[in-house]
Amino acid sequence: MLAATDLVIDIPERKSGTPLSFDVKAGEIWGILGPNGAGKTTLLHTLAGLKKPRAGSVNLNNHNIQDLRRKQVAQQLAVVFQNNGEGFPATVLETAMIGRHPFIAPWDIETADDLAIARQALQKLELSNLESRLVSTLSGGERQRLAIATALSQSPKLWLADEPSNHLDLKHQVQIMGLLAEQADTGCGVILCLHDLNLAAHWCDKILLLYPNGEACWGDANAMLTVPALERLYDQKLSMISSEGQTYFMPISSRT
Numbered sequence: 001m002l003a004a005t006d007l008v009i010d011i012p013e014r015k016s017g018t019p020l021s022f023d024v025k026a027g028e029i030w031g032i033l034g035p036n037g038a039g040k041t042t043l044l045h046t047l048a049g050l051k052k053p054r055a056g057s058v059n060l061n062n063h064n065i066q067d068l069r070r071k072q073v074a075q076q077l078a079v080v081f082q083n084n085g086e087g088f089p090a091t092v093l094e095t096a097m098i099g100r101h102p103f104i105a106p107w108d109i110e111t112a113d114d115l116a117i118a119r120q121a122l123q124k125l126e127l128s129n130l131e132s133r134l135v136s137t138l139s140g141g142e143r144q145r146l147a148i149a150t151a152l153s154q155s156p157k158l159w160l161a162d163e164p165s166n167h168l169d170l171k172h173q174v175q176i177m178g179l180l181a182e183q184a185d186t187g188c189g190v191i192l193c194l195h196d197l198n199l200a201a202h203w204c205d206k207i208l209l210l211y212p213n214g215e216a217c218w219g220d221a222n223a224m225l226t227v228p229a230l231e232r233l234y235d236q237k238l239s240m241i242s243s244e245g246q247t248y249f250m251p252i253s254s255r256t
């Protein structure tokens with residue numbers, strides 16, 4: 001679905017680091033992990049074709065993403081951004097409808113089907129009762145769920161989400177990760193930037209570790225999520241706990 005070949009992301013004044021070559025297949029959930037400033041968002045935006053790579057290429061279904069028109073990309077791929085700040089004044093429903101725009105011809109208006117898809121997405125994210133509200137009045141978690149509902153309205157084959165659990169309470173974190181897993185089960189590819197190691201351990205099939213010096217490695221989640229690798233990644237002591245077949249990582253602090 002999405003293939004990176006010898007990809008070097010472009011971070012100003014930073015060495016090129018490890019060229020990235022990997023293939024995100026239908027049904028897979030990839031987690032990109034790394035400390036603040038490592039380049040996770042830059043990588044996600046490069047994979048989405050929003051940012052040109054310094055070297056190498058990103059192919060979306062065998063086409064170089066830089067050669068595709070933005071509308072062609074948006075018909076296949078949705079991006080959930082890290083910050084869903086204020087845009088134009090718009091209601092919740094109007095915002096969810098933005099997800100339908102890649103499928104609407106210029107000068108055409110949304111059809112009843114478009115409206116139904118957007119409403120279904122709002123319902124899935126428990127936002128139906130807020131559809132007439134202005135986005136500016138939403139809480140952080142509601143805004144995050146709306147960003148995911150808007151991506152869902154886009155019916156993407158590929159999801160790229162930057163910290164999708166941002167601002168969400170525990171129940172909604174599980175709900176959103178469940179929704180993304182459901183999307184993967186229906187044949188979508190999913191790529192997530194994550195800070196929460198436990199969400200990564202629970203939900204991701206593949207992990208890419210991105211170090212601040214540009215070094216990177218990737219592979220099956222259980223091979224990548226080891227205490228030595230993660231301690232080096234975050235420069236933080238960790239302990240690993242297993243419970244009921246699940247793995248959990250905890251930072252070790254000096255406070256007793």
Ligand SMILES: Nc1ncnc2c1ncn2[C@@H]1O[C@H](COP(=O)(O)OP(=O)(O)OP(=O)(O)O)[C@@H](O)[C@H]1O
Nearest residue numbers: 011012034035036037038039040041042043082193
């Ligand atoms: N236009 C720019 N000019 C200079 N440096 C930039 C520019 N844009 C981003 N950077 C730097 O690139 C680095 C990577 O940023 P990026 O947002 O990709 O990191 P991240 O891993 O997503 O971080 P976080 O976990 O904090 O969200 C950061 O050090 C950032 O300051």
